[in-house]
Amino acid sequence: MNGKLVQSIREAIALSGLKSGMSISFHHHLRNGDYTLNRVMNEIAAMGIRELTLNASSIFDTHAPLEEHIRNHVVTKINTNYMSAALGHRISEGLMDAPVDFRTHGGRPRDIALGNTPIDVAFIAAPTADCAGNCSGKYGPSACGSLGYAFPDAMYAKKVIVITDNLVPYPMKGWSIPEIYVDYVVEVDAIGNPAGIVSGTTRITRDPVGLIMAETAVKVIQHSGLLQDGFSFQTGAGGASLAAASFLKDVMLRDGIRGSFASGGITGYLVDMLSAGCFESLMDVQCFDLKAVESIRTNPAHQEISAMQYASPAAASAVVDKLDVVILGATEVDTDFNVNVHTDSSGMIMGGSGGHSDTAAGAKLAMIIAPLFRARLPIVTDHVSCISTPGRDIDVLVTQRGVAVNPKNQELMLRLKDAGLPVIPIDELKTMAECITGKPNKPVRSGRTVANVIYRDGTLMDTIQSV
Amino acid sequence: MSKIIRRATAGTLESSDVFVTLEPHDSGVEIELDSVVRNQFGPAILKAVEEVLAECGVNSAKVIVVDRGALDCVIRARVETAVERGKGE
Amino acid sequence: MRRSMLFLPGNTPNIIQNAEILGADAVILDLEDAVAPTEKDSARILVRNAMRYMGFGRCEVIVRINSIDTDFWRKDLDAIIPQRPSLIMPPKTATAEDVKTVDAYISELEEKLGMEKNAVGLIPLIETALGVENAFKIASASKRVKAIFLGGEDLTADLHCKRTKEGNEISYARARMVCAARAAGVEVYDTPFTDVNDDEGIYTDAEYAKSLGFTGKSAISPRHVKAINEVFSPSMKDIDYAYEVMEAIRIGKEQGKGAVALRGKMIDAPIVARAQQTIEMAVELGLGREA
Missing domain, CATH: 3.40.1080.10 (Glutaconate Coenzyme A-transferase)
Structure with missing residues (x-):
């Protein structure tokens, strides 16, 4: 012994x-x-x-x-x-x-x-x-x-x-x-x-606003030019993201598209897509529900990957760099498409990047889904309270009242406009939100630094101040 | 001129709503504000409450506002409802 | 264009503030059944403020007031009429007199407010056996009546039968409503499909309503709006035909012909009117073409 x-x-x-x-x-x-x-x-x-x-x-x-x-x-x-x-x-x-x-x-x-x-x-x-x-x-x-x-x-x-x-x-x-x-x-x-x-089951949202955003998200994917055989995909476990996965499954089955893989945190919805033949494989760094746990235990096509293989920029290669589309959330997005997932609108820490910046950097199409405003808080602001993921890595923001495309991705902008999607400049989305909610006072950043936000390559992206 | 003669409430604690409680008060308007968007909209909320009270002719009341991110016109509606419920004939 | 009408509870800010994005051509802000008796005042004020300050975009706003046998309906109208709703829906309308009662009070308010006369329309909700039997009289009781609306839930209770998904129990009422509306020259809208979780059944139910002649259909869940819009939108075949009709008429006129035939069938005035309606909808849906 x-x-x-x-x-x-x-x-x-x-x-x-x-x-x-x-x-x-x-x-x-x-x-x-x-x-x-x-x-x-x-x-x-x-x-x-x-x-x-x-x-x-x-x-x-x-x-x-x-x-x-x-x-x-x-x-x-x-x-x-x-x-x-x-x-x-x-x-x-x-x-x-x-x-x-x-x-x-x-x-x-x-x-x-x-x-x-x-x-x-x-x-x-x-x-x-x-x-x-x-x-x-x-x-x-x-x-x-x-x-x-x-x-x-x-x-x-x-x-x-x-x-x-x-x-x-x-x-x-x-x-x-x-x-x-x-x-x-x-x-x-x-x-x-x-x-x-793990949750017993993760459920898609019943919130009509979430469902509308999910439908729009899937239209964006459909018209991005990326949805074809060999397609690869990642989405979070948020209600609207799951709904998007579920709608995407219908589109892929209807059009007979056979994707390559889905990655990241895995839910029962992605397991269903795997069993339905939407993907060849799941690359799983974390399971979110019992169905995912059962699947990784029994299905060889559902594969466990390490954090390095998932997303490390120091690895010889990583899964995130082979992603076509990732759907991500945000607490705030600014007019330069910078995204905050670390703090709430008052600057209080309540999250973190997780794989947000890694997948945004790797995927060909990085999409943010967020409602135009939550309760009374507009999502689009002039400057995010904290830059978690830089705007250069974000391609499109989907809200319930319009889709804003990052001007750096002109091809996507044209494709979505041609498809008749409600494409709106991001500052107009901001104005639209503020018309409804009123213009929020922005808390001034003072205080001392209580956190550093370190980008995936080791550079300092932003700091978070005490509140 | 309207006088608040009984405790009255209006609204709910659901998201995007506000729960307003009005109580009789000896002199002046006293507002207690608890809001999830206080940092962003605190002054705007107080202004909405004060304006509705003035429009309704209420110049003394204790107001407790528990806000769950209600839009301005929702706050105004709930305050007005509370006044209607709490004022004397 | 009014294919779908979505009922929204009048006392729920979270839902009302997103009304315009739910895809419905019209929303019915409800002060009646969706609001508890103790909250009638707060819903009334909330809906009034929402109409005054919130944008509903391209979505038409209809308000369902409380019925005339309550103490609430006059107060509802006092608050809502100044906001110029497109239509008022008075529930439990059973006779032409019921319509006239509401009509008279709205006229009184319009005058008091210095509003344009008859600016606000009515869409009586018919949901009793007596109402169905009086449907034509209700539909022609006032110039304000722009449409009538069938409420299947209360009706089946009144008929002493059970509301089913197939809806055989209301087939007479549906047919009678359509006939009465068309005879009176107004639109007619179908009762909601109430199984919120049945995404297939809504198509069947909406298609059935369309086949009977209903103009559109209501929903109690945003999930049903898409199906209703799809069913009540003109098909590409309908649109093609409408353009063909208009083209045949144009050529006929050029040639000074009195009667015009298309595909061996005479084109009369109602066919032209339908074709025009179809083209108007097509244009609104972005499916129109250059003339």
Whole structure:
């Protein structure tokens, strides 16, 4: 029997040699159901280790207890790709001395691989593992499907601790991350709450505005010239994006178009498209619902990819660069097509790029779907509160009252106009929205820098100020 | 001149709506504003509330506005409804 | 052009502020059944403000007021008439007298407000057995009546039968409504299809209504608007034929012919009128051609 299997998280931490000032990492495949990050942080705090750099691929509301660890200087620096409002608002209020470094899903593995953000100890929650650390997200009571974001941590961290609630005899079948990277394995009662890990089903929106935007989005794709055999596609899990996927499926089946692949976060809608023959393959960095988890477990055409293969600019090649069309969301878009997905209109942190800038940079057609205004807030502004994805990478904005094409893409502009789509200059969309909502006061950016937005190539894209 | 003689409410807490509560008040108009778009539209909302009260001839009332991003004409409609419900004959 | 009419609850800002983008040719802002009795005042003021300040674009605005056996209908009209709605829909219209009652009050308001006379039209909602039997009298009760509208839900209750998807129970009422409307020279609109989740059934139901002669159809869900618009739009074949008719008439006139035939069939005035209507719709839908 090898010596990897240890009795407790605390023992694994001790054996890993973790000390104050070091760097630790987590993946976010268990999303809002994750128990592991909080449990590990509590152990670390109890052991008196302080001043750590936390490198987590995403931070969700369930990780709100991090606030205490930050106040107590257990964590003094955060690197992440996404931070939801619970901790985000505290960061915006100035909770931390050092600014949070936001990266993208492709930029994070790039900087880990290049040694810019070295990891001393990676904690990998694994829905199934054996005693040598072979592990996977496809099986077990806490199954989450793909473990894509955990690969760079496993491959590059100095020490790797796998934490599982489903320990199986060696060698486990169908592992994703092999034992060669793993130093310690811990069995716990539960790594997460399955109800929060994946949704039972993700549903398309019933909101008529969302459905109208989705219909328009599909028309844009149809007339872009890209929808032909070999088509590749990515979309988020938002209501309107899912509706677009569902309408796109109808068009592809009707016109007999056989696409190549769909990528990114995978939902049941993309699984349906795969089974219906719309695509040859799914390239899955993360599963969003039970149907996706079931599919990645059983269908060889549904393939797990690492964060590097998904989006890293340091990789020899990546999936995002082969995308034809990506549908993305936005909290704000400015008249230069710059997109904000990090903060709300008041400048409070409530999100992050995730794969937004990676796919926008890679895809031939990067489309933003957003309503002209949410409640009373216009989506199109003169200047976004924070530039998450630069306007040069965005081709078109689809709203319920018109489609704005980035003037850099004249070909698309002509195609959409010829197709009779309601193409409107983006500043007219802004005026239209403000006619309805009134002109909003723009909060002035003052305060000190609480976060850096680092583009996928490592350059500083923008900063976020305290509110 | 209209006097608010009883507590009255109008509107809902749904998105794009506003929930307005009016209460009798001894002197002047006092407005409490809670809005998801306070940073962007706070002054505009207060102005709409004040204008409707003036149009309705109400010069003393306590107004509690819980706004979920309602458009200006919605805010005006809800305040007017609350006045109608709360004023004396 | 009024193929589809979409009912929208009158007290829901979120829905009203997006009315114009839902694809319907007309929206019916509802102060009646979609509004609880305790919220009649707030819906009335909200709809009034929406009409005053919000744009509805190319979408026609119709307001369904409360019925004349309530205390609300006069107040509804007091608030709405100054906003110049295109049509007022009085519900539960059963007799010509009902129409005249509403007509008289609107006239009173128009005069008081110094508005143009008869600017506001009526589209009585007929939803009782008595109303159906009186359909022609209702349709011809006032110059204001531009159309009549069949309400199938309340009607079936009044008929002591169950409303079904197939709608056999209202087939008499539908046919009678169309006949009455055409006899009175007004338009006629069909009851909504109520299964919001049945995306196929709406086509069948709309096609049936069109085959009976209805001008258009109402919807209670935006999901049904597209189907209704498709069904009630002229087909390319209809449009081609309409242009052929007009062309034949033009040539006939040039040649000084009294009677013109097309494809071996005489073209009479109603055929020409239909052709003109079809071309007007085609132009509005961007399917028109140069003359």
